[in-house]
Every structure is written in structure tokens, then in C-alpha cells.
Amino acid sequence: MKFIADCHLGKIAKYLRIFGFDTLYFQSIDDDDIIEIAQKEERVLLTSDKVLYERMRHHNALYLAHAGFEEHLREIFYHYKLFDKVKPLSxxxxxxxxxxxxxxxxxxxxLKAKTKKYFDTFARCKECGRVYWHGDHYKNMLKFVDEFIAKYKKETEF
Ligand SMILES: [Zn+2]
Structure with a gap:
């Protein structure tokens, strides 16, 4: 399952990546380009733009109406049944x-001295080279992932 998020959905894109879903996002991109990428790479378009959605509705697109960030994320998870496909920080x-x-x-x-001293597991991005480790930031993200799943997954099991 691959996504492309429109330019209003930066936070959604970030969190989908945290959950381990391949999600493209550009701060600025033409509708024509976003549609072309979505079709060529078979990505689900996530959009809060009605005009863009109308152009893509016969392909794979999800319209996210005005709602909070967590509501949007929940909607995406329900719609595409993502709860069992989560692979945090991949x-x-x-x-x-x-x-x-x-x-x-x-x-x-x-590495900075403290990171060197306290952490042993590291991962690196194959594209940009950014290094991740199991520090506080990582733990906070995992906590969010766990809480989100605990809170919403149950609702889908009946
Ligand atoms: Zn990277």
C-alpha cells in the first residue's frame, strides 16, 4: 500500500511514514503532477482538495473532509485496513x-558523545543518509503508534 498526500496533508504524510507506510509528499506540486505520480506509481491519493479528488475519484483516492489530524489518520486506517500492516520506523x-x-x-x-554512550541500535536511510536511533524521540513515536492502535483497532473487530 503506497500513498501520495496533497500539500495540505504534511502531518498525515509524516505519521504514515512513522507507521511504516510509503508516502510521498511535496510542499508544493501541481495537481497534474500529483495525479501523474499517483497513477504511474499506483499510489492512493490522499487529499482534502475537492477539485483534485473529483479528478481522481475513479482511480484510487480518499477524500479527507475537514476534521482533525487524528480523525483523518483513523479514516485512512479503517478505509485501507492498515492496522495489521504497521511497521514502525521502517x-x-x-x-x-x-x-x-x-x-x-x-x-x-x-554521533554526539551522549548518543554514542547510551544507544546501540541504529538505522540509516538508504536515500538521504539520516540516522535514527532508539532515543527519546523514537520512543515517543512508538508510544504514539501503540496508543493509536490500542485506541482504534478494537472498533474494527466486530
Ligand atoms: Zn531519508
């Missing part, structure tokens, strides 16, 4: 590249 939050686990020794020179 995708780079910054660029949507794939993350691979790496040996600490490979990047030891790039």
Missing part, C-alpha cells in the same frame, strides 16, 4: 526512503 520520516539497520561502528564518528 521508512525515513524526512524523505520517505527505506531504513536499514546499521552497525554502530559504521557511524560512530557522526
Amino acid at each position: 521508512i525515513c520520516i524526512k524523505c520517505n526512503g527505506e531504513l536499514e539497520e546499521i552497525d554502530k561502528l559504521e557511524i560512530i564518528d557522526e
Whole structure:
């Protein structure tokens, strides 16, 4: 399941990546281009733009009406049954590249003293090279993922 989010849905795109879903996002992009990419790469278009949605409705698109961020995320998860497909932190939050686990020794020179001292598991983005580790930021993201699933998954099981 791959997505492309319109330019109003940056936060949604970020969180879909946190959950491990391949999601393209551009801060600025023409409707024609977004449609072309969605069709060519067989991505689901997520949009809060009615005009854009109308152009894509016969393909795979989900219209997200005015609602809060969590409502949108929930709607996407229900619609595409994503609860069992979550793979947290397998995708780079910054660029949507794939993350691979790496040996600490490979990047030891790039790390700050405290990170070097307290953390042993690292992953690096194959595209942009950004390095991730199990620090507080990572833990907060996992906590959000766990809580989101605990809160909403049950509702789908009857
Ligand atoms: Zn990256």
C-alpha cells in the first residue's frame, strides 16, 4: 500500500511514514503532477482538495473532509485496513526512503558523545543518509503508534 498526500496533508504524510507506510509528499506540486505520480506509481491519493479528488475519484483516492489530524489518520486506517500492516520506523520520516539497520561502528564518528554512550541500535536511510536511533524521540513515536492502535483497532473487530 503506497500513498501520495496533497500539500495540505504534511502531518498525515509524516505519521504514515512513522507507521511504516510509503508516502510521498511535496510542499508544493501541481495537481497534474500529483495525479501523474499517483497513477504511474499506483499510489492512493490522499487529499482534502475537492477539485483534485473529483479528478481522481475513479482511480484510487480518499477524500479527507475537514476534521482533525487524528480523525483523518483513523479514516485512512479503517478505509485501507492498515492496522495489521504497521511497521514502525521502517521508512525515513524526512524523505520517505527505506531504513536499514546499521552497525554502530559504521557511524560512530557522526554521533554526539551522549548518543554514542547510551544507544546501540541504529538505522540509516538508504536515500538521504539520516540516522535514527532508539532515543527519546523514537520512543515517543512508538508510544504514539501503540496508543493509536490500542485506541482504534478494537472498533474494527466486530
Ligand atoms: Zn531519508
